[in-house]
Amino acid sequence: MEDALGAVQSMLVLGGTSEIAASIARRLVENRCTTVVLASRAPAANDQLATELRERGATEVESVLFDALDTASHEKVIGDVFDRIDVDLVLVAFGVLGDQAEFDANPAAAVSAVETNYVGAVSAGLVTAARFRQQGQGILVVLSSVAGERARNTNYVYGSSKAGLDAFAQGLGDALAGTGARVMVVRPGFVHSRMTAGMPPQPFSTTPDAVAKAVVQGLARQSHTIWVPSLLRYVFVTMRHLPRSLWRKMSAR
């Protein structure tokens, strides 16, 4: 249950080793979230973050095994957490960027990326939504991307998976209206994290902590969609309508 001041008290992170998720968890714990469940493919990899969150004031931090690709397990893995804890917030943070050249050469790798980013999120999102409906409350925070706003020729598999994820999350948010549950879609630009390590930064690049700060603000404002940095909302109004030939040239960089 959110406390009297609207702060979430418990969260489940799907993709517990994500750098952006770690920053969001730190900020929410500082903002009175006391219970954190980190769900990831290798729970031991969450140990350092778990210790840090306890030091910052979390009273219950646990790790569970979660694989976005193993959709048959989602009902049980996520359901087990909800059976023990009233989860105020679920963060969908898992995702793979991949490499477009590798996807072009190996379509099976592209399918796996799409299954992680889109299919896995649809599965986990619907399991979560059913539990939120039962609870009569809960916030699903989904890490989408500006890459889904308009596909680039250099990462169109990733971009298309995020476009699907974004549309799913927006539709789910509307479907949950009136249930007490809601969805907040987060559209970051280029974030300096493990995912983008070694890549040349894009304009308006940002940090995991800046994303986390924007998420906390968005939660307080009950936003349904946020952009990080916020200026990207207006940048993409233009980007979306650029002539195709110009967009193709800009995307190739």
Ligand SMILES: NC(=O)c1ccc[n+]([C@@H]2O[C@H](COP(=O)([O-])OP(=O)(O)OC[C@H]3O[C@@H](n4cnc5c(N)ncnc54)[C@H](OP(=O)(O)O)[C@@H]3O)[C@@H](O)[C@H]2O)c1
């Ligand atoms: N970095 C950016 O520029 C950027 C921009 C916009 C949106 N985003 C999105 O933000 C989210 C977090 O990204 P990040 O920057 O924090 O990158 P990150 O540190 O690489 O985090 C990605 C996370 O996805 C997890 N993951 C990958 N495949 C999985 C699977 N099959 N099952 C469960 N977990 C899986 C990884 O777990 P392992 O540790 O097991 O690999 C890791 O925890 C992603 O959805 C990403 O697309 C990132």
